[in-house]
Every structure is written in structure tokens, then in C-alpha cells.
Amino acid sequence: MRKVLEIGGIVAAAVLVAFGVAAIVMGVNGRSTVRDSLKLEQIVGSPDMTPAAIKAEAKDAGLPASISLPTVSVAGKTIDTGARARAFASYMRIHTLEATGGLTYSQLGRYTAKPGTPVKLTDGHGGTNDPANALLNSSGQPTDNGLRNLWVTETALTTALNTSYMAEQLSLFGLVVGIALLLAGLGFGILAIGGALRNPERGLTSSKTKTAKAKAVQTV
Numbered sequence: 001m002r003k004v005l006e007i008g009g010i011v012a013a014a015v016l017v018a019f020g021v022a023a024i025v026m027g028v029n030g031r032s033t034v035r036d037s038l039k040l041e042q043i044v045g046s047p048d049m050t051p052a053a054i055k056a057e058a059k060d061a062g063l064p065a066s067i068s069l070p071t072v073s074v075a076g077k078t079i080d081t082g083a084r085a086r087a088f089a090s091y092m093r094i095h096t097l098e099a100t101g102g103l104t105y106s107q108l109g110r111y112t113a114k115p116g117t118p119v120k121l122t123d124g125h126g127g128t129n130d131p132a133n134a135l136l137n138s139s140g141q142p143t144d145n146g147l148r149n150l151w152v153t154e155t156a157l158t159t160a161l162n163t164s165y166m167a168e169q170l171s172l173f174g175l176v177v178g179i180a181l182l183l184a185g186l187g188f189g190i191l192a193i194g195g196a197l198r199n200p201e202r203g204l205t206s207s208k209t210k211t212a213k214a215k216a217v218q219t220v
Contacts (some may be wrong), residue, residue, distance in 0.1 A: 009192030016185025023178025030171030034164050038080045045074035045084075049091045061098040069094065079161075082168030089158035089165075096154040101125045105151035107206040111135070 024193040048057060058069060072087040079088050100108060101124070109127025111134035122128045127145040134142035 006192055012183045013150060013189030013192055016181050016188060018185075020178045020180070023174050025178075027171045027173075027175030027178055028095065030174065031151060031168055034082055034168045034171065035080055038082075038085055038164055039078070041079070043079035043085075045077050045079065045087065045088060045091070047075050049073065049075040049088070054091060054094055058094055061101070063094075063097055063102050067097070067102075069095075082165035085161040086165035089161040092154055092158050092161075096150060099150060100147045102107055103147075105148060108148040108151065109145050112145050130178060148200060154165030 048054060049070070053068065053075070055069055058067060059065075068090075070087055070090040072083070074084050074087045074091070077084060079085050097104075103123060103125060107123060108125070109123040109129050111127035111128055111131065113122045113126055113133055114135040117128055117130075117133040121130050121133050125147065127147065128134055131142050137143045155218055
């Protein structure tokens with residue numbers, strides 16, 4: 001029975017080591033894939049992508065002081081890591097808010113308001129949801145609000161950048177789990193091969209024998 005347990009321990013250790021190595025390889029490959037994909041886009045942070053510069057811009061644009069501003073500088077840096085991609089996405093959001101006067105996608109009018117539209121029927125920045133007060137294009141259809149379309153583009157790009165950050169973090173997590181499995185497997189294997197389960201009675205018998213001998217000596 002002890003032999004079966006030893007073999008089972010060795011097999012379990014081998015499985016843990018195999019899973020650990022696989023997890024490490026997948027983590028490293030995932031991280032490399034994220035960074036290689038970002039490099040292909042050749043994104044570089046603009047000069048104003050520093051905490052101090054963006055704070056001044058937000059203030060000049062009249063954005064509320066409670067707005068969350070980026071705290072990491074990526075000015076002049078190539079966006080080739082998940083962390084930099086996330087920071088770049090946060091700067092893009094502030095730039096978009098500056099362009100829309102602090103309004104988000106859901107707050108902007110769907111159409112461009114025609115001149116003379118009552119303020120109450122607009123979003124306060126030239127947009128309206130009322131087709132009757134919308135500026136018509138050459139085909140006679142309401143003109144889309146360009147600022148609202150800007151939000152669509154911003155959301156698509158920032159989502160992709162934030163996904164890169166998430167993917168890199170998941171790769172890092174996989175790497176840590178792989179190392180943990182590898183160490184656990186090696187430790188388990190050492191215990192199994194080293195005979196941690198062998199002859200537990202022997203140690204007990206030896207201990208009893210030593211105790212009996214000690215009592216005999218004391219009696220003499």
C-alpha cells in the first residue's frame with residue numbers, strides 16, 4: 001500500500017510540474033503577444049500626456065475638479081506595454097471630455113442642432129435629439145453630431161487599449177500560478193521520492209525500544 005502511495009505521489013508531482021511549466025510558457029507567450037501587438041500600432045504619447053499638463057488642460061476646458069485625471073506620464077513614450085496602454089487610454093478620455101465640454105456619449109445629442117434651436121432642446125453644446133430641430137444634410141436627413149461620433153471612436157480605441165492591459169495582467173497571473181504549481185510539484189516529488197511515507201512503524205518501534213532500554217538502565 002505504501003508503494004502505491006509513493007508512486008501516486010510521484011505521479012501527482014509530475015502532473016503539477018507539467019501544469020506549472022505549461023502555465024509559465026502560456027503566461028510568457030501571452031505577455032509577449034500583447035507587447036508585440038501594441039508595438040505594431042506605433043503609438044506614441046503626445047507631449048501633453050503628463051499629469052501636470054493634462055491637469056492644466058482640464059482646468060482650461062472647464063472640466064469639474066472632481067474628474068479623475070491620469071497620474072502616469074507617457075509623453076513621448078512608445079505605448080508598448082499594458083500599463084502604458086491603460087495610461088494612454090485615460091488621457092484619451094480626458095481629451096474627448098475636453099472636446100465635448102465634459103459631456104459623455106449618453107449626454108450628447110444625436111444630431112447637430114440647427115441655428116436658432118431653443119437651448120432646452122439641445123445638450124448645450126450644439127447637439128439635439130429632436131429631428132425636427134436638427135440641421136439637415138444635402139440629402140435632407142438630420143446631420144449626425146460629430147462629437148457623439150468622436151465618443152464612439154474614443155470608446156473603441158480605449159476599450160482595445162484597456163483590453164491589452166487586462167490581457168497582460170492575466171498573463172502575469174498565469175505566470176505566478178505556474179511558478180507556484182512548479183514549486184509545489186517539485187516539493188511533492190521530493191517528499192515522495194525521499195520516502196516520507198516509508199515505514200512509519202519503524203520510527204515508532206525504534207522510539208519504543210529506546211524508551212525500554214532507558215528504563216532498564218535506570219532499574220539496574
